[in-house]
Amino acid sequence: MELKVIQADEALTHVQLCGRLDLRGVSGIENRFLFTTTSRRVPVVVDLSEVEFIASLGIGMLVGAAKALTRQGLALVLLAPPGLARETLEVAGVTRVVPTASDLESARALLAAR
Amino acid sequence: MDSVLELTIRNELEQVSFVAERLAPLLETWNVAPRTAYRTQVVIEEVLSNVVRHGYPDGGQHEISVSVARRDEGIEIRVRDDGVEFDPGAAAPVDLDQPLGERRVGGLGIHLVRQFVDSLEYRRADGRNDLRMRL
Numbered sequence: 001m002e003l004k005v006i007q008a009d010e011a012l013t014h015v016q017l018c019g020r021l022d023l024r025g026v027s028g029i030e031n032r033f034l035f036t037t038t039s040r041r042v043p044v045v046v047d048l049s050e051v052e053f054i055a056s057l058g059i060g061m062l063v064g065a066a067k068a069l070t071r072q073g074l075a076l077v078l079l080a081p082p083g084l085a086r087e088t089l090e091v092a093g094v095t096r097v098v099p100t101a102s103d104l105e106s107a108r109a110l111l112a113a114r
Numbered sequence: 115m116d117s118v119l120e121l122t123i124r125n126e127l128e129q130v131s132f133v134a135e136r137l138a139p140l141l142e143t144w145n146v147a148p149r150t151a152y153r154t155q156v157v158i159e160e161v162l163s164n165v166v167r168h169g170y171p172d173g174g175q176h177e178i179s180v181s182v183a184r185r186d187e188g189i190e191i192r193v194r195d196d197g198v199e200f201d202p203g204a205a206a207p208v209d210l211d212q213p214l215g216e217r218r219v220g221g222l223g224i225h226l227v228r229q230f231v232d233s234l235e236y237r238r239a240d241g242r243n244d245l246r247m248r249l
Binding site for chain 2: 022023024053055056057059060063064066067070071084087088091092093096097098
């Protein structure tokens with residue numbers, strides 16, 4: 001599991017997760033992910049396009065970050081989860097409460113609308 | 115033709131990852147459809163991690179038996195453990211209508227299991243949980 005920081009400035013934190021968000025993958029990046037996404041007090045885009053697998057621990061990490069940002073009056077948008085990962089997020093009810101976009105332009109538009 | 119993975123692991127989270135790493139390439143070798151293979155991996159991770167996390171509140175080393183079989187009609191999973199009695203099919207449902215701020219993550223793994231399997235049979239016998247699932 002890899003966490004890449006694409007953008008981190010005064011306007012946006014944009015990170016990309018690559019690999020498997022399973023037990024091992026989450027334990028390797030969770031602290032850094034939560035710090036990177038929730039400590040800067042700006043809106044967040046999490047690119048999931050390279051996530052091969054996600055289970056409840058990974059979902060919990062994403063929801064935890066989204067909840068922390070909500071408490072700060074900020075939003076987190078999930079970007080481009082691949083088919084089966086997206087299906088898992090839908091079954092888990094995540095897409096009902098965390099906005100999800102298919103491309104970066106749409107993600108920025110969702111953040112701007114909040 | 116049937117193909118089977120049978121393992122006995124210790125009640126440690128690292129051992130759950132060990133099963134996942136053995137299972138993923140096998141499902142590909144068995145030519146399991148991508149959605150079924152994906153769901154099988156989710157179910158295995160959720161069931162085993164649930165047993166390890168919650169099955170042994172008093173600690174100690176225990177063994178968990180897991181088998182995953184490719185049958186003509188699909189995937190058959192069986193997990194047996196001597197942890198505390200727990201029927202995933204009888205667990206309280208997760209409230210997916212809760213707003214984000216009130217959303218609890220606990221129980222989500224079992225929710226995924228129940229959504230992803232076609233059938234789930236549980237029995238408790240001789241002090242052991244015996245869970246059979248089909249996808």
